[in-house]
Amino acid sequence: MSDERTGDSPGAGATWSGTEGARAFAAVEAATDWLLGYPFVFRALSRRIGAGAVLVDYGCGPGKVAGHAARRLGVRVIGVDTSPEMLELARAAESAVAEFHLVEDGRTEGLDDACADAVMCNHVLASLPDEPAVLSVFTEVRRLLRPGGPFVLLSTDPDCGGAEYASLRIGDPGTVHTPGQALTVWLRRTDGSWQEVRNHAWPVGRLPGLLERAGFRDVVQERPTVGEALETADPDLVRSRPWTAERERPPLVVTTALAA
Structure with a gap:
């Protein structure tokens, strides 16, 4: 999902918008996400x-996660994003994704109500500055979902500050964040360097109430652990590093809700 992020190194402010921003996002390593996030989604x-089944990836970015979902689950994946540049990269990747659509003014072009059996949304909340923006995304996701369809949301816990995860560093330790508060994180690139990103903090405990307001029910949250990843994530990735910080305090939360 496009937001206000860019930059080349920690300390340089950043934006994923535009062509260069989209390419920078595509160069993020995301090892921690592939261990404790996406496999659990x-x-x-x-x-x-x-x-x-029809699965919408809301905020698909360059389409890598959407492609994995299509192959792993055997579903028809539709990628949507607010960034034309992200969608351009996704289309060029020749992934297993069936089609892509642009989100404009909060509505996904070309997709009817209740067209999806499920929706996933990975790290989109970090780009949203306030509660109305979050509710707008949740409301559009609810429009796309058939009644009873699952919405699976992956987010970073902003309270896990200070630790250096394999591919992620989140703000400062001991900080209590308010919803939408500006938050700096660093993401490791595939070349080993770090990219500073300006995010917004969304305490995971606030999500169930917002989802219910947008028309969801039966909200469940889980915080995947390295122990669980031994049976869920790619074995080669699991063996690739010690995951010390991830073991001490897992930073990702998977929230699942059903369309009412």
Whole structure:
């Protein structure tokens, strides 16, 4: 999902907008996400939908996660994003994603109400500055979902500050964040350097109430651990490093809700 982020190194402010921003986002390593995030999103989806279902990836970015979901779950994935440049990269990647659509003024072009069996949304909240923006995204996701369809949301816990995770550093330790508060994180790139990102903090405990206001029910949250990842994530990735910080305080939360 496009937001106000760019930059080349810690200390340089940043934006994913435009062509260069989209390319910078595509160069993020995301090892921690592939250990404790995306595999658990896929697992949550697999419990609710089967092969051939329609899955919308809301905020698909360059399409890498959407492509993995299509292949792993055997579903028809539709990628949507607010950034034309992100969608251009996604289309050029020739992934397993069926089609892509642009989100403009909060509405996804070309997609009807209740067109999706499920929706996933990964790290989009970090780009949203206030509660109305979050509710707008949740409301559009609810429009796209059939009744009873699952919405699976991956987010970083802003209270996990100070630790150096394999591919992530979150703000300062001991900081209590208010919803939408500006938050600096650093993301490791594939070349080993770090990119500073200006995010917004969304305490994970606030999400269930916002989801219910947008028309969801049966909200469940889980914080995946390295122990669980031994059976869920790619074995080569699991063996690739010690994951010391991830073991001490897992930083990612998976929230699942059903469309009412």
